[in-house]
Amino acid sequence: MSADCIALIVAGGSGKRFDESGSYKQFAPLCQHTVLWHAQQPFSNCKEISNTRIVVAKECVEIARQALAEQAAQVEIVARGGATRAESVYNGLADCADDTWILVHDAARPCLSTAALQRLLTYRTQEEGSRGDGAVLALPLNDALKRAQEQRIEAVIERAGLWTMQTPQLFRAGTLKKLLPQYLDAADEAEAVWRGGGTVDIIAGDRYNIKITYTEDLQIAELLLQNRAAQEQMIR
Secondary structure, three states: OOEEEEEEEEEEOOOOOOOOOOOOOHEEEEEEHHHHHHHHHHHHHHOOEEEEEOOOOOOHHHHHHHHHHHHOEEEEOOOOOOHHHHHHHHHOOOOOOOOEEEEEEEEOOOOOHHHHHHHHHHHHHOOHHHHEEEEEEEEOOOEEEEEEEOOOOEEOOOOOEEEEEEEEEEOOOOOHHHHHOOOOOOOOOOHHHOOOOOOEEEEEOOOOOOOOHHHHHHHHHHHHHHHHHHHHHOOO
16 A cells, blocks of 8 residues: 555636636635635545645635645645646646555535545555555435426436445546546546546445535535534534
8 A cells, every 4th residue: 555645635616606706616714714724624634644735726826825824834735727627636646656545625525524534545455456446435316316408307317326426536646647638528536537447436425525516505514514513522
């Protein structure tokens, strides 16, 4: 097992679905900090992770520094945000050794739990022959699915065997460097690896590990973080 494990947080998006102004959701205020600040916390507090990189667009470097001022010694801001997620991830790991484990995480996921992160990190200890090319946090789909045309249901989709992907997603740097340039339109790393013929294993995710997509998601995230803080305070 490689001793190196780097967290790569993708924060280059513009948040077009977040609000009408297209503001950057990763820098939205959340529980006295920002969404990005909370997203990087689990990695900065993890001894198994040697470095945390934040990939941002060049125009967002200063705002990212301000958002992470308290963590300046623990994170590295990389001004290499690309036109797509795959390009941003590739740019952020280009100088990593091929055997380095990369944990790719969405900057818009501020509620990742330590337990879920540890489940994913444990994947690295499995024997080479018993694991695939990487693993992702995911949850089985619970909601009924329908396909609609102009807001009218036209087909029912069987949900058995369907999973919703989360982050972090864990792969070797060499695997991502090889496949991401070939699949720049991939929605995530798991898709790029799968499309490239690789195998991706699923690790149980966390229902609290929500992604901020719309402004109302901030209220849910705030409640989740406040509840977690209260539980931790009770344990102390």
